[in-house]
Amino acid sequence: MKQGQMMRGADAVIKVLAAHGVTNIFGYPGGAIMPIYDALYGAPVEHLLSRHEQGAAFAAVGYARASGKTGVCFATSGPGATNLVTSLADALLDSVPLVAITGQVSTAVIGTDAFQEIDVLGLSLSCTKHSFMVTEMDELIPTLYKAFEVAASGRPGPVLVDIPKDIQIGMLEYKTPLQERISEPEVDGEKIDAALSLLKQAKQPMLYVGGGVGMASAVDQLREFIDATGVPSVATLKGLGSIANDSPGYLGMLGMHGSKAANIAVQECDLLIVVGARFDDRVTGRLASFAEHAKVIHLDIDAAELGKLRLPDVAIAGDLRQILPALCTPIEIAPWQDEVAQLKREHCWSYDRPGELIFAPAMLNRLADKLPDDSVVCCDVGQHQMWVAQHMWFRKPEDHLSSAGLGTMGFGLPAAIGAKVSRPDATVVAVSGDGSFMMNVQELTTIKRRKLPVKILLIDNQKLGMVKQWQQLFFEERYSETDLSDNPDFVTMASAFDIPGRTITTTDEVEAALDHLVNCEGPYLLHVRIDDAHNVWPLVPPGASNRDMMEEMDKST
Amino acid sequence: MIYTLTLTLAQRPEVLERVLRVVRHRGFKVTGMNMQLEDSKTASLDMSVESERAVELLTNQLEKLIDVIHCQALTLEPVKADKVAS
Numbered sequence: 001m002k003q004g005q006m007m008r009g010a011d012a013v014i015k016v017l018a019a020h021g022v023t024n025i026f027g028y029p030g031g032a033i034m035p036i037y038d039a040l041y042g043a044p045v046e047h048l049l050s051r052h053e054q055g056a057a058f059a060a061v062g063y064a065r066a067s068g069k070t071g072v073c074f075a076t077s078g079p080g081a082t083n084l085v086t087s088l089a090d091a092l093l094d095s096v097p098l099v100a101i102t103g104q105v106s107t108a109v110i111g112t113d114a115f116q117e118i119d120v121l122g123l124s125l126s127c128t129k130h131s132f133m134v135t136e137m138d139e140l141i142p143t144l145y146k147a148f149e150v151a152a153s154g155r156p157g158p159v160l161v162d163i164p165k166d167i168q169i170g171m172l173e174y175k176t177p178l179q180e181r182i183s184e185p186e187v188d189g190e191k192i193d194a195a196l197s198l199l200k201q202a203k204q205p206m207l208y209v210g211g212g213v214g215m216a217s218a219v220d221q222l223r224e225f226i227d228a229t230g231v232p233s234v235a236t237l238k239g240l241g242s243i244a245n246d247s248p249g250y251l252g253m254l255g256m257h258g259s260k261a262a263n264i265a266v267q268e269c270d271l272l273i274v275v276g277a278r279f280d281d282r283v284t285g286r287l288a289s290f291a292e293h294a295k296v297i298h299l300d301i302d303a304a305e306l307g308k309l310r311l312p313d314v315a316i317a318g319d320l321r322q323i324l325p326a327l328c329t330p331i332e333i334a335p336w337q338d339e340v341a342q343l344k345r346e347h348c349w350s351y352d353r354p355g356e357l358i359f360a361p362a363m364l365n366r367l368a369d370k371l372p373d374d375s376v377v378c379c380d381v382g383q384h385q386m387w388v389a390q391h392m393w394f395r396k397p398e399d400h401l402s403s404a405g406l407g408t409m410g411f412g413l414p415a416a417i418g419a420k421v422s423r424p425d426a427t428v429v430a431v432s433g434d435g436s437f438m439m440n441v442q443e444l445t446t447i448k449r450r451k452l453p454v455k456i457l458l459i460d461n462q463k464l465g466m467v468k469q470w471q472q473l474f475f476e477e478r479y480s481e482t483d484l485s486d487n488p489d490f491v492t493m494a495s496a497f498d499i500p501g502r503t504i505t506t507t508d509e510v511e512a513a514l515d516h517l518v519n520c521e522g523p524y525l526l527h528v529r530i531d532d533a534h535n536v537w538p539l540v541p542p543g544a545s546n547r548d549m550m551e552e553m554d555k556s557t
Numbered sequence: 558m559i560y561t562l563t564l565t566l567a568q569r570p571e572v573l574e575r576v577l578r579v580v581r582h583r584g585f586k587v588t589g590m591n592m593q594l595e596d597s598k599t600a601s602l603d604m605s606v607e608s609e610r611a612v613e614l615l616t617n618q619l620e621k622l623i624d625v626i627h628c629q630a631l632t633l634e635p636v637k638a639d640k641v642a643s
Binding site: 121122125126130133150302303304307308 | 571574575578582613614617618620621622623
C-alpha cells in the first residue's frame with residue numbers, strides 16, 4: 001500500500017477494504033453513501049446489488065458463515081440503515097463477523113432531523129458487537145481497521161461504521177495504522193487439570209456442541225477429542241456439522257425439536273461437556289431440570305457465557321483449538337456407550353408414511369444424501385427449518401446456515417446468495433417455507449442479475465406452519481392469521497425472474513425432481529406442496545423438561 | 558440487592574448510553590451514578606445498581622464492551638436493598 005497518498009475519505013474506505021482482502025461487498029446505494037459508491041465505481045472489488053438492505057446484509061452474513069471470512073455490506077443513511085437492523089441483530093445472536101458501513105448526513109446537520117437522518121449509532125447499540133460514528137477525517141482509517149479486528153476477534157459479531165458524507169468527500173493522507181491486536185484469554189492449566197479429573201471420574205458423560213466450535217475452526221480438534229475419549233455427543237442447531245454424522249454415539253440435535261435419544265441421554269448424563277454453546281432456552285427446555293444430575297464443564301471463548309444460565313463445575317474461557325487437545329484422554333465408559341447406542345436404535349427416525357402426499361422429512365433426508373461433498377444448505381425459519389436440522393446431515397458447520405438465535409424469517413434466500421458468492425463451486429440450496437420465502441422474495445432479482453445458480457426448495461403447506469402448530473397444540477386450535485392459502489403461484493413468479501421451476505405434489509415425483517434440482521445448471525425453484533397436517537415432532541412443550549417430549553400426533557388428511 | 562460498580566471508560570460520546578443500555582437490558586436498575594471526565598481519553602463512572610440477579614451477570618457483560626477499560630463491583634457482599642434504604 002502506497003503511504004502518504006492524498007485521497008477522498010470514500011476512496012480510503014475502498015482501500016481499507018482491499019487491505020483486508022475484501023473481494024465482495026453486498027449493498028444498496030443512496031444519497032448519503034454516494035461518494036463511497038463513486039469510489040467503488042471501477043474499483044477491483046465486486047459489489048452485489050441487493051433489492052433491499054436487509055437482503056444485502058443477510059447475503060453478507062451468508063457469505064461470512066459459509067466461508068469463515070468477514071462479510072461486508074453497505075447502506076445509505078436513514079431507511080437504508082434501519083433496514084439493516086434485523087440482519088445486524090441476526091449476526092449478533094449468531095456471532096457472525098460482519099462489517100456494515102452506512103452513509104450518514106454531513107456532520108454539520110447531524111441532529112437537525114435532516115433528510116434521511118436517523119441516529120444510527122443509537123440504533124446500533126443493541127444490535128451490534130460494537131459501532132462507530134466517524135466525525136474526524138483522521139479517525140476514518142484507524143476506525144475501519146478496528147472494525148475488522150473487533151468483528152472477527154474473540155466471539156465474532158457485527159460491527160457498524162457510520163460515515164457522514166463530509167468525511168466521505170473530505171481529503172486525507174492514506175496511512176496504514178498501527179494495528180492493535182485484541183488479546184485472547186490464556187488457557188488456565190489448573191482448570192484443564194480440574195476438567196480432566198471430572199472427565200476421568202465420569203461414568204455417563206455427554207458432549208453438548210454448539211456453533212462456537214465451527215467459528216473457532218475447531219472441528220478437527222473436536223473430532224479428535226471424540227475419538228480419544230469416546231464421549232457420546234449431541235449438537236445444537238448451530239453445532240450441526242461439527243460432529244461427523246456417522247460418529248458412534250452421535251445422537252443429533254438436542255432441545256425443543258431435538259431427537260428423543262439426544263434429550264434422554266443428556267437428561268441421564270452425569271457429566272455434561274459444553275463446547276461453544278450457551279444453554280439457549282430452545283436447547284434446555286425447563287432450565288432447572290436440564291441435565292439436573294450432571295456436573296458441567298463449560299468451554300467457550302466468551303467468558304460472559306460461563307455461569308450465565310447454569311453454574312459450571314469447571315469453566316474455561318479460551319480458544320477451543322487449545323483447550324480440546326488438552327482434554328484428550330481415554331476414559332472407561334463402555335456400558336454408557338452401549339446404553340447410548342441402544343437409545344439411538346430405539347428412537348431412530350421413521351420415514352414410512354402411507355399415502356401419496358409428500359412427507360417433507362423423508363424428502364429432505366433424500367436431498368442430504370444426493371448433495372455433493374461441496375454443498376451449502378441455507379434455511380429460513382419455521383417447520384421446514386426444524387425438518388432440515390432433524391433429517392439432513394452436514395459435513396461441516398459451514399455447510400448449514402440457519403438463523404438460530406434470532407430466528408429470522410427471510411434469512412434463507414439472501415444467505416444462499418452470499419454463500420454462493422463465497423463458495424462459487426459449491427452446490428447451494430435454499431430450503432424455504434411458503435411463509436419465509438415471501439419475506440425477502442425481492443432477492444430473486446439479485447439471482448437473475450448475476451445468473452447465480454442458487455437452488456430453491458420451497459416447501460409449501462399454505463400455512464405459517466410453526467405458528468399454526470402451536471395454535472393447534474397450545475391455543476385450542478384458534479388459527480389466528482396463519483392461513484396462507486392466497487400465496488402467489490410460485491413457479492410463475494420465479495419464471496418472471498428467469499428462474500425455471502416446477503411444482504410436485506406426490507411422493508413418486510420426489511426422486512427425479514430432487515435429482516434435477518441438484519444437477520441442473522443455473523438457478524431452479526422446486527415447489528413442493530405438502531400436507532398441512534404434518535407438524536414437527538417430537539416437541540418439548542414450552543416450560544416443560546426435555547424429558548417430557550410430545551410424540552407425533554398428526555392425522556394426515 | 559444493591560451493588561456498587563466503578564468503571565473506567567474510553568471517552569466516546571455514546572459510551573454512557575452503551576453502559577446504561579447493558580445495565581437495563583441485563584436486568585439491573587440504576588439507583589445512583591456519577592461520571593467524571595478524567596483526562597482527554599478516559600472517564601470514570603461510579604454507579605449503584607439494584608437487582609435480584611448476581612452482579613457478575615452484569616459485570617461480565619460490561620467488560621465485553623470495547624469502550625469499557627475497567628469494571629469492578631466494589632460491593633463484594635451484596636447488601637439487602639431495604640437496609641440501604643433505611
